[in-house]
Amino acid sequence: MCETQTDQLEAALADKGYRLTKARRAILQALVTSGGHISADDLADIVRRDAPFVGRMTVYRTLDLLSELGLIRPVYQGTGAAHYILLTNGHHHHMVCTVCSAVIEFDDCVVEEMAQLVGERFDFQVEGHLVEFYGRCSNCR
Ligand SMILES: [Zn+2]
Ligand SMILES: [Zn+2]
Numbered sequence: 001m002c003e004t005q006t007d008q009l010e011a012a013l014a015d016k017g018y019r020l021t022k023a024r025r026a027i028l029q030a031l032v033t034s035g036g037h038i039s040a041d042d043l044a045d046i047v048r049r050d051a052p053f054v055g056r057m058t059v060y061r062t063l064d065l066l067s068e069l070g071l072i073r074p075v076y077q078g079t080g081a082a083h084y085i086l087l088t089n090g091h092h093h094h095m096v097c098t099v100c101s102a103v104i105e106f107d108d109c110v111v112e113e114m115a116q117l118v119g120e121r122f123d124f125q126v127e128g129h130l131v132e133f134y135g136r137c138s139n140c141r
């Protein structure tokens with residue numbers, strides 16, 4: 001059976017002993033459908049379109065919980081609201097063009113070794129990573 005990202009997130013929540021309420025399911029579903037990279041307010045709008053019974057505060061609290069569990073990460077850009085990025089498998093990688101702001105996603109993990117090295121050096125248990133490389137895309141050079 002093919003496990004969807006939503007299944008994986010639900011399983012991770014259940015593993016940690018959290019109940020899969022209707023609201024939490026709706027929020028996870030909307031997160032995955034949107035592909036992540038979304039602010040709390042935009043996510044709340046999407047969730048409430050399909051599940052109007054879910055309050056905005058519930059969306060905020062669930063995002064906090066998912067962040068605490070390392071399933072998503074808030075990313076702050078400038079002064080705007082945080083965007084939440086899915087770390088379903090514990091990691092997420094971007095290349096960001098500093099000229100046109102294009103974001104290229106890639107799945108090959110290139111930093112496992114680095115994570116282990118710095119983890120050992122600082123006696124830190126690394127549980128995930130969100131990596132961004134900055135530069136210029138092929139259109140902007
Ligand atoms: Zn570019
Ligand atoms: Zn991404």
Ligand SMILES: [Zn+2]
Binds near residue numbers: 091093108110111
């Ligand atoms: Zn990785």
